[in-house]
Amino acid sequence: MFNDLSSPAALLATRRSGKPRDMVAPGPDADQLRAILSAAMRVPDHGKLAPWRMVVIEDRAAFATLLQNAFKAARGTPDREDVAAIDQFARQAPTLVAVLSTTVEPSKIPAWEQRLSAGALCMNLVTAATAQGFVASWITGWAAFDPHVLRALGGKDGDRLAGFIFIGSAGQALEERPRPVYDDVVRHWP
Template structure:
C-alpha cells in the first residue's frame, strides 16, 4: 500500500528528484514496483491508445545495458576510443532499480502525436509520484542515450518511437536538495481576453 504522506497536496509539495548516482538500496520491492507501474499508466490518454511503454532493466542485466550503451556510443562517434567508458558504466549501474520509458505514439490515429507524447510525459511523472508515495526516491534522466535509435530499438521501440527517459528508483543516500523554483507570479497569469 502507498505510504500516507498525509494528503495529496502534501505528496505533490514534497516530491523531490533524487540523483540516481546517490541512490542506495533498497529499491522498490516487486510488489511496490507493480503498484508504481500500475499508477504510472493511470494518466490522461486521449483515444485510449496507451502511447507509452515501460521496460524494467533488472540488476542482473545492467552489464548488458552498459554494453548496449557502449555499442550505441561507438555507433554515434565512429570509434570506441572516444567512448567515455567510466561514465557509461556508472550510468548503467546506478540506483537499485531502472525503468526505461518509451514514447510510442500511434501515428495512424487521428489523435495528434503531441497529445500522445504529453501522455507519455504524464505517465513518467505519475511513476515518480507513485515512487515518492512508496517512500522511495526517483530520478528521470535523458541524455545522449535517449536519442539513440539503437538503444530505443533494443528496448522494443519501433521507428518513430523515442525514449522518454531513464527512470532510476531507490532510497536516497543523502538528503535531497531543494532546487530553485520559479516565483508563481513569474509563470502564472489569468487571461483577461
Template structure:
C-alpha cells in the same frame, strides 16, 4: 518513509528529484515496482492509446553493453572517460525503468500522445515517492542514441527518459522553484 503523506497536497509539494548516482538499496521489490507502474498507467490518455511503454531494465550488465555499443556506433572516437560514464549511467540506482513514447497511428495528434508519455514518466516518479522511494528522470546521450528504443524492444519509439528509483544516500536538496508570478499568466491579461 521519506514523504509527508498527511495530505495529497503536502505529498505533491514535497516531491523532488534525487541524483541517480546517490540512489542506493533498498529499491522497490518486484511487487512494489508493479504497483508503481500500475499507478503510472493511470495518466490522461486521449483515445486510450497507451502511447508509452515501460521497459524494466533488470540485466544491468547487458544494458551497459548495449548502451556502450550504441554509444560507440554513434561516437566512434569516444575515449575512456566517456565509456566509463556510459557504464556508470547503466548501473545507477537499484531500479531502472525506461519510459518510451510510442506514437500510434490515430486521429489523436502525436503531440498529445507524447505529452501522455511525459505524464506517465512523472506519474511513475510520483508513485515511487508515494511508495517511500526517490527517483531521478534522466535523458542525456543515452536517450538520444540512434537505435536505443529498438534495442529496448520498442521499434519506432523515442526514449522519454530513464527513471532511476531507490533510496537516497543523502538528504535530498531542494532546488529553486520558479515564482508563480513568473510562470502563471491570467487570461485575459490583467484579470484577477
C-alpha cells in the same frame, strides 16, 4: 523521510528528485514496482491508446554494454572517461525503467497529445515511487536520443525514448533546488 507523504497535496508540494548516483538499495520489490508501474499508467490518455511502454532494465551489465556499443556506433570509440560515465549511468540506482513514447498511427489523436501522455506517465511514475517512500529521478541524456538504444529496448520507427526513471532509497539527504517564482510563470487571462 525526505518528502511529506502525509497527504497527496503535501506529497505534490514537497516532491523532489534524487540524484541517481546517490540512490542506494533497497529499491522497490516486485510487488512495490508493480504498484508503481500500475499507478504510472493512470494518466490522461485521450482515445485510450496507451501510447507508451515501460521496460524494466534488469541486467545492468548488458545495458552498460548496449550503451557502450551505441556510443561507439554514433561517436566512435569512447575514451576512458566516457566508458566510466556510461557504466555509471547504466548501473546507478537499484531500479531502472525506460519509458518509450509509442504513438499510434493512424489515429485521430494528434501525435503531440500522445507524446504528452508519455511525459505524464513519466511524472506519474516518479510521483508513485515517491509515494511508496522511494526517491526517483527522470533522466534523458544522449542515450534517450540514440536509435540503437531505442531499438534494443523494443522501440520501432516513430517511437521515442521519453526517458529513464531511476528509483531507489536516498543515500543522502535530498537537496532542494530553486523553484520558479509563481508570478514569473503564472498569469491569468484575460
